[in-house]
Each structure stands twice: as C-alpha cells, then as structure tokens.
Amino acid sequence: MTRLLAISKKVALELFRDQRTLALMLLAPLVVITLMYFIFDVNNDMDVRIGMPDTIDEQFIESMPDEVEVVTYALKPTLSTLLDNDDLDAFIDVNDNEFVVTYHNEDPSQTTAAKQMIQATVQNVTRDSANEMFESMPGDATMPNMDITENYLYGDEDSTFFDKMFPILMGFFVFFFVFLISGMALLKERTMGTMERMLATSVKRSEVVLGYMGGYGGYAIIQTVIIVLYSIYLLNMTIEGSMVWVFVISILLAMGALVIGMFISTFANTEFQMVQFIPLIIVPQIFFSGIIPLDNISDWIAVIGYVFPLSYAGEALTEVMIKGHGFAHIWQELLVLVGFIVLFTLLDIFGLRKYRKV
Structure with missing residues (x-):
C-alpha cells in the first residue's frame, strides 16, 4: 500500500510540474464544451x-x-x-x-x-x-x-445532406492528417536533437522552415491527391466544377495544415502534448467548417469561424464541387488560404529562434 501511494504521489507531482499538460487537460474540455453550448443552444426550428x-x-x-x-x-x-x-x-x-x-x-x-x-x-x-x-x-x-x-438550381431531387457535407469532410481529413503528421514529425526532429544540430550550423532559420515545408509538403500533396481521387472516382462523388480547382484548394489547405502543425509543435515537448492540442485546433474547426449548420447561431460566436482555414476551404470546395463555380467565386477564399500559409511560415521562422544556441 505504501509503494502504491508513493507511485501515485510521484505521478501526480510530475503532472503538477508539467503546467502545459495540466492546463490543456483542465481547460481544453471547457473550451470545447463552451463552443458546443453556444452552437447547439439555439432554436432548432428550421427557418x-x-x-x-x-x-x-x-x-x-x-x-x-x-x-x-x-x-x-x-x-x-x-x-x-x-x-x-x-x-x-x-x-x-x-x-x-x-x-x-x-x-x-x-x-x-x-x-x-x-x-x-x-x-x-x-x-x-x-x-x-x-x-x-x-x-x-x-x-x-x-x-x-x-x-x-x-x-x-443545384443537384436534383435525390440529393442528400451528405452531398453538401462531403466536400467539407474531404477538406477536414486533408487538414487533420497533415496537421498531425507534420507536427509529430517536427517534434521528433527536436526531441532527437536533429533540429538543434542543424541550427548550430550556419544554415538560416528560413532555410530550415522552407526545407521542411518542401520535404513534408511533397508527401502532403501526394496524400491530398490520393484523398481527392479516391473520393471522386471510387466513392463516385459528384463534382460539378473543375477538378483543377479542387486540387488547388486541397493542396493550399494541406500546406496551411503543414505550417500550422509545425508552429503548434514548438509549444509541445512530447507527442502526448501534441495530441492534446487537437481539441483546441481541430475540434473547433469541425464546428465552424459548415458540417454543422450555423444559420441560427449568434453573429458574435459565428465570427470565430473566420480564424480557421478549414472554414474557407470548405466554402471554396462547396462552390466548386456542388455549385460548379470557378475562380471568380473562390478567389477570396484562395487568397485567405495563401495568407494563412505566409503568416504561419513567418511564425515558424520566428519560433525557431529559441532553439538556436549560437
């Protein structure tokens, strides 16, 4: 019994000292529950x-x-x-x-x-x-x-809600897996000391970030192409617009997920901590991506959706895949996605300063 209490005390003290993990464990569920309260606590009557x-x-x-x-x-x-x-x-x-x-x-x-x-x-x-x-x-x-x-105007009498939801779901899976894999991979580079050894040389921080973007980005693009082709040709999902724009949107979203995953990984010291960021980064995007109808939600809570890239990608994919529109209807969403990539690339370069010892 004494040994059992000693082990329990040791684990509790280690968790208490890890303030980041403790904060995520205690606060992240509250953030998600609060979002769910404001999103679902609306009049369910369909206007x-x-x-x-x-x-x-x-x-x-x-x-x-x-x-x-x-x-x-x-x-x-x-x-x-x-x-x-x-x-x-x-x-x-x-x-x-x-x-x-x-x-x-x-x-x-x-x-x-x-x-x-x-x-x-x-x-x-x-x-x-x-x-x-x-x-x-x-x-x-x-x-x-x-x-x-x-x-x-769009679709036919046999259209279902899944037809509307699918373009957004496709974008979500592209974002989720690229975000998680890129964040984990960069975290592994840091924990193994590869990052510090690289930064100990004369290589620039921008070269490190862009190099990782090029390396991981190639796989992210391949993954995106596989998801899009599988969804359209094997699952027989209808696409009214040009497939070129579907690829452009999905690749921009994947690159955005890549740089965001790299940025978030700088705040994690272990894979467990990286996973803990999912409720804060991934779950809110599900709420505001368009998968859940937000027609009756308050304007002040709907504004939160503007800070998530998936909401813009979901809107652009819907315009192309369901409505058959082209560049004239999605250029604003494309511009925002490029803005996310540029912004977080700069943040990644800035974030590497604390790992440079010389």
Missing part, C-alpha cells in the same frame, strides 16, 4: 426563406407557416443568381394552374423543409378555395387542379 412575385395571391402568402420568411419581388428575377445572392431556399412562380418551384438545393435538408411547407400551403389554399366556391359551381363542374413543377 426557410422563399421568394415569390408580388403579384401572387395574398391568401397564399398568408397561408405560409410561421417558419417561412416570404420575400416578394416586383419583377421576375434571374433565379440562377437570386437564390445565391438573397440566400433563398426556393422561389415560387405561378403559371395558369401550375406552381413552378425552383429550389436552391445547396442544403438538401433546407430543400426538404421548404418542399414540405410549400406542398402543405398549396393543399390548404386549394381546399379553402374549393369550400368557398363549392355552392356556386355547376353540378358538372370540377375544381382546377393546382400542379407543382419542381426544379433544382
């Missing part, structure tokens, strides 16, 4: 935005459920740009006895909700109109049947 011409029957608009925000337009707009620019889930037009509905369908779950609400509204309006006109109609007359014609 839907539907556009209509202002000439549509007022009764139809009033029959819409409370969850629907109706936006009316004086002139019939160009739907290919309206649904994106005005963040509409659907647009309804009326031709004779037919409702023509064009769904945005970027998020199939929103499309399903909009479809259910529109169909319920059409049925209610048709029933109410039939009850009002029933007594005045001739005996052999029939009520006109209001048909619904459905079109989709």
Whole structure:
C-alpha cells in the first residue's frame, strides 16, 4: 500500500510540474464544451426563406407557416443568381394552374423543409378555395387542379445532406492528417536533437522552415491527391466544377495544415502534448467548417469561424464541387488560404529562434 501511494504521489507531482499538460487537460474540455453550448443552444426550428412575385395571391402568402420568411419581388428575377445572392431556399412562380418551384438545393435538408411547407400551403389554399366556391359551381363542374413543377438550381431531387457535407469532410481529413503528421514529425526532429544540430550550423532559420515545408509538403500533396481521387472516382462523388480547382484548394489547405502543425509543435515537448492540442485546433474547426449548420447561431460566436482555414476551404470546395463555380467565386477564399500559409511560415521562422544556441 505504501509503494502504491508513493507511485501515485510521484505521478501526480510530475503532472503538477508539467503546467502545459495540466492546463490543456483542465481547460481544453471547457473550451470545447463552451463552443458546443453556444452552437447547439439555439432554436432548432428550421427557418426557410422563399421568394415569390408580388403579384401572387395574398391568401397564399398568408397561408405560409410561421417558419417561412416570404420575400416578394416586383419583377421576375434571374433565379440562377437570386437564390445565391438573397440566400433563398426556393422561389415560387405561378403559371395558369401550375406552381413552378425552383429550389436552391445547396442544403438538401433546407430543400426538404421548404418542399414540405410549400406542398402543405398549396393543399390548404386549394381546399379553402374549393369550400368557398363549392355552392356556386355547376353540378358538372370540377375544381382546377393546382400542379407543382419542381426544379433544382443545384443537384436534383435525390440529393442528400451528405452531398453538401462531403466536400467539407474531404477538406477536414486533408487538414487533420497533415496537421498531425507534420507536427509529430517536427517534434521528433527536436526531441532527437536533429533540429538543434542543424541550427548550430550556419544554415538560416528560413532555410530550415522552407526545407521542411518542401520535404513534408511533397508527401502532403501526394496524400491530398490520393484523398481527392479516391473520393471522386471510387466513392463516385459528384463534382460539378473543375477538378483543377479542387486540387488547388486541397493542396493550399494541406500546406496551411503543414505550417500550422509545425508552429503548434514548438509549444509541445512530447507527442502526448501534441495530441492534446487537437481539441483546441481541430475540434473547433469541425464546428465552424459548415458540417454543422450555423444559420441560427449568434453573429458574435459565428465570427470565430473566420480564424480557421478549414472554414474557407470548405466554402471554396462547396462552390466548386456542388455549385460548379470557378475562380471568380473562390478567389477570396484562395487568397485567405495563401495568407494563412505566409503568416504561419513567418511564425515558424520566428519560433525557431529559441532553439538556436549560437
């Protein structure tokens, strides 16, 4: 019993002296739980935005459920740009006895909700109109049947939420594995003394960082190409845009993960400590990458997503793979990803100063 207590005391004291590990162990879960609280503690009712011409029957608009925000337009707009620019889930037009509905369908779950609400509204309006006109109609007359014609701006009626989520998931796996492997590899170089011996020579810190980026970057690019090709050709994932831009986005994201992993590794002394940074670096990116819908989240918490490269890469991959857009729609995201690479490369060079003994 005495030996057992001695061992327990020894382990507890060593952990207490390792303030970095202790802080990560105690504070990292609190950070993640707090993010989850603000992200999931929102109204779960799905809000839907539907556009209509202002000439549509007022009764139809009033029959819409409370969850629907109706936006009316004086002139019939160009739907290919309206649904994106005005963040509409659907647009309804009326031709004779037919409702023509064009769904945005970027998020199939929103499309399903909009479809259910529109169909319920059409049925209610048709029933109410039939009850009002029933007594005045001739005996052999029939009520006109209001048909619904459905079109989709992106995808089709068989699109699922996984189709929206997949481009972001692909980017996440690229980032996660490159971040972890690069951080672990550079940490191993330090613990083995390779880094200190290299810095003891006349080699510049910038040359060390760029050299590691070139060495690990080659493998990161190969890994990225394998993930993209496997996802598209073996898993049969649809890509509406150019595959070139998918590779460009994924490679920029991988290089960003590489330099961020190198930077974070400077704060870790063991592989265990490197793993402990995952809740602070990786988990928040899952929340703000677009995998979890954040439509109803407060603006002040949504701003956090702007500091994570995966949120920009996920948006760019969605624009290319789902919407079929090109450089004109993703250049801002590409520029931000390049900015991340440049920023953390400079931080890596600066961080090596404490390992240079001469």
